[in-house]
Amino acid sequence: MRQFLTVDDIGDIENALNEARILKRNPHGFSYLGKYKTMILLFFNSSLRTRLSTQKAARNLGMEVIVLDVNKDGWKLESEFGVIMDGDKPEHLREAIPVIGSYCDIIGVRSFASLNDKKADYNEDIIMQYIEFASVPIVSLESATRHPLQAFADLYTIEEYKTKKRPKVVLTWAPHPRALPQAVANSFVEWMKKGDVDLVVTHPEGYELEEGLMEGVELEYNQQKAFEGADFIYAKNWSSYSDYGKILTKDRSWMVDEPKMELTNDAMFMHCLPVRRNMVVSDGVIDSSRSIVIPQATNRVVSAQVVIKRMLEKL
Numbered sequence: 001m002r003q004f005l006t007v008d009d010i011g012d013i014e015n016a017l018n019e020a021r022i023l024k025r026n027p028h029g030f031s032y033l034g035k036y037k038t039m040i041l042l043f044f045n046s047s048l049r050t051r052l053s054t055q056k057a058a059r060n061l062g063m064e065v066i067v068l069d070v071n072k073d074g075w076k077l078e079s080e081f082g083v084i085m086d087g088d089k090p091e092h093l094r095e096a097i098p099v100i101g102s103y104c105d106i107i108g109v110r111s112f113a114s115l116n117d118k119k120a121d122y123n124e125d126i127i128m129q130y131i132e133f134a135s136v137p138i139v140s141l142e143s144a145t146r147h148p149l150q151a152f153a154d155l156y157t158i159e160e161y162k163t164k165k166r167p168k169v170v171l172t173w174a175p176h177p178r179a180l181p182q183a184v185a186n187s188f189v190e191w192m193k194k195g196d197v198d199l200v201v202t203h204p205e206g207y208e209l210e211e212g213l214m215e216g217v218e219l220e221y222n223q224q225k226a227f228e229g230a231d232f233i234y235a236k237n238w239s240s241y242s243d244y245g246k247i248l249t250k251d252r253s254w255m256v257d258e259p260k261m262e263l264t265n266d267a268m269f270m271h272c273l274p275v276r277r278n279m280v281v282s283d284g285v286i287d288s289s290r291s292i293v294i295p296q297a298t299n300r301v302v303s304a305q306v307v308i309k310r311m312l313e314k315l
């Protein structure tokens with residue numbers, strides 16, 4: 001595996017889930033693979049789970065890990081081509097990427113959506129430069145439009161907790177004070193489509209996700225109707241895709257609360273975290289015994305480990 005950006009990069013989903021099960025039972029069984037190998041994690045944006053779980057996963061495989069907070073510790077990087085670099089960015093990605101690649105065997109990179117240039121974001125201009133200019137495999141730690149390590153962990157968690165072969169999974173938009181990317185929602189949809197689940201997406205009008213992604217997915221604008229009979233409720237905020245990057249509403253009635261959870265089939269509650277309590281989800285729901293946000297976060301290690309293992313095997 002030379003890149004991990006979308007669900008297509010993982011190949012057969014059942015194989016991937018099985019490999020995750022093996023690694024969860026035996027996290028150190030392949031520690032020989034990463035001996036004398038180095039992974040560099042580059043963060044252009046904040047991170048808690050991705051930073052820690054990816055380090056843990058790489059170390060379980062015997063690797064050395066170097067983490068760089070690019071905005072704090074490196075030179076500010078220019079990503080536009082053909083510009084006169086007379087501003088505040090002293091170094092170009094064109095040099096920085098191959099240099100970083102020369103110090104390691106795998107690069108992980110987090111670079112969120114700009115939310116002002118839809119075309120550049122949806123072309124994945126930034127992460128594509130890493131894929132082009134680094135001579136080593138690239139793992140997305142959340143790119144402009146995808147968060148694949150999260151969605152892989154989400155699918156794995158649903159597999160762990162489901163009590164029927166094909167559960168009803170609902171992705172619900174929830175209000176938020178800031179404009180957030182569509183990356184988590186996009187990846188969740190594309191991974192659920194490959195999984196053995198019935199997916200329903202619910203959100204206010206104007207929050208439709210990219211058309212291609214939603215092909216074959218049930219969309220229900222009535223949140224309460226969507227919740228009926230659900231086995232898993234996955235809450236997430238995202239900003240508008242059509243009115244790109246905009247907040248169209250902060251309607252608090254979309255928060256996931258106890259009365260809404262009553263409509264479900266005793267559903268489990270999921271969120272990728274970090275989550276704004278009493279904005280996205282009520283304390284009562286996230287603190288209930290049906291909330292699986294912590295085991296979901298725990299599974300970030302195993303999803304990262306499958307990806308890094310496969311890259312190490314192909315080095």
Ligand code: SN0
Nearest residue numbers: 178180181183184272273274276
């Ligand atoms: C990110 C997002 O893509 O939605 C990362 C999620 C894993 N979330 C945030 O940036 C939340 C920040 C906030 O202000 O709540």
